[in-house]
Amino acid sequence: MFFASDNTGPVHPRVMQALVQANEGHVPSYGSDDLTRAVETRIREVFEAPEAAVYLVATGTTANALALACLSRPWDTVFCTPEAHVQVDECNAPEFYTGGAKLTLVGKADRMTPPELDAALVHHGSGDVHIAQSGPVTLTQVTENGRLYTLDELRALCDLARRHGSPVHLDGARFANAVAALGCTPAEMTWKLGIDAVSFGGTKNGLMGVEAVVLFDPARAREFELRRKRGAHLFSKHRYLAAQMLAYLEDGLWLEMAAQANANGARLAEGLRGCPQVVFDYEVQANMIFATLPRGLHRRLHEAGAKYTLFGSLEGPEEDTVRARFVCDWSLRAEEIDRYLALLNA
Incomplete structure (x- = not known):
């Protein structure tokens, strides 16, 4: 993940x-x-x-x-x-x-x-x-x-x-x-x-x-x-x-990989939209996603092994929201994305 x-x-x-x-x-x-x-x-x-x-x-x-x-x-x-x-x-x-x-x-x-x-x-x-x-x-x-x-x-x-x-x-x-x-x-x-x-x-x-x-x-x-x-x-x-x-x-390998990275981003974004606690900062247009989630949810996801960028600390009140960046590359497997989304919605 x-x-x-x-x-x-x-x-x-x-x-x-x-x-x-x-x-x-x-x-x-x-x-x-x-x-x-x-x-x-x-x-x-x-x-x-x-x-x-x-x-x-x-x-x-x-x-x-x-x-x-x-x-x-x-x-x-x-x-x-x-x-x-x-x-x-x-x-x-x-x-x-x-x-x-x-x-x-x-x-x-x-x-x-x-x-x-x-x-x-x-x-x-x-x-x-x-x-x-x-x-x-x-x-x-x-x-x-x-x-x-x-x-x-x-x-x-x-x-x-x-x-x-x-x-x-x-x-x-x-x-x-x-x-x-x-x-x-x-x-x-x-x-x-x-x-x-x-x-x-x-x-x-x-x-x-x-x-x-x-x-x-x-x-x-x-x-x-x-x-x-x-x-x-x-x-x-x-x-x-x-x-x-x-x-x-x-x-056309360069476009094939880019299209896959974008598709991975779209798959992740679609799953994130299913969680009412996720608020998107921008429309997802390529392979990067910026969104805010409650700190407690971030903490649980990171403890489960998810790796993504936080613009803030995992330490603090669980209910406070923390902005995050998710970037998908060409090599991400659908199973990794789906595993993350399953943890998100558990």
């Missing part, structure tokens, strides 16, 4: 097998191998972007920070929500890799609206030498609270940013979950709307540890290469990153 994070799940067997196969013999290093060239071509095909620059890195923080560094200047500000991963979970890595560009928070939650973004862009686009200048906008899809922007919402934000001269980055740590939930293509959720760069996640969706940065303007490629090397994120044995990502994309 593991619902703590999709980071905690196993690597897909087909990915492990690809790593075993990649481990044969000697091949060129630092991304000069055939597997890397193959995966670059495959990602361009998936995104319908034959000219895109494609790079592999090992973590989502690296992907976000290096992508934003290529889109901003040290005196710029990056526009994000207060819940964005770059704001709350990356220990100032974007500020470090950009050489000092700050973050400006837009809105009050995990999704920003065009009026909120417009106000921030107008203020920082004034040309006043005393304030940070308008830099890139970064959006998260799926958001940190498990919600989705519709394609129309993304398009409106991208159109607004473009009118102000700001490029747009998409943090896609759960990119596959969003594509599976919306039933769209990667191109329809990125460059066709005006996205300039995307962090294409894999680690949360069945990979051992690899993310892709896709820059739709190939003119930014050289800068990314230099920043990646200077930032100590150019792997010498690059084939092991490439092998994972290539297996991920083969025969």
Whole structure:
């Protein structure tokens, strides 16, 4: 009954097998191998972007920070929500890799609206030498609270940013979950709307540890290469990153796993709705659930072996409610979900 994070799940067997196969013999290093060239071509095909620059890195923080560094200047500000991963979970890595560009928070939650973004862009686009200048906008899809922007919402934000001269980055740590939930293509959720760069996640969706940065303007490629090397994120044995990502994309495995994770989330959410003590914080749209339950119920579930994130303590009055996060990955078995729900309703 593991619902703590999709980071905690196993690597897909087909990915492990690809790593075993990649481990044969000697091949060129630092991304000069055939597997890397193959995966670059495959990602361009998936995104319908034959000219895109494609790079592999090992973590989502690296992907976000290096992508934003290529889109901003040290005196710029990056526009994000207060819940964005770059704001709350990356220990100032974007500020470090950009050489000092700050973050400006837009809105009050995990999704920003065009009026909120417009106000921030107008203020920082004034040309006043005393304030940070308008830099890139970064959006998260799926958001940190498990919600989705519709394609129309993304398009409106991208159109607004473009009118102000700001490029747009998409943090896609759960990119596959969003594509599976919306039933769209990667191109329809990125460059066709005006996205300039995307962090294409894999680690949360069945990979051992690899993310892709896709820059739709190939003119930014050289800068990314230099920043990646200077930032100590150019792997010498690059084939092991490439092998994972290539297996991920083969025969639609990435979407298959994401669809299963979303289905697991839907199964868990449906069961939670059957308990009158559970109050949902948001509509469940992908593989994450945020809800409040009485502390006593949390305590009983944790003692029975359930693993999920609590935003509070198990110590205290049983009747008090405590907020929780449940995340389903591709590997969760229906029996695990049903066992948890049986305990919940016992």
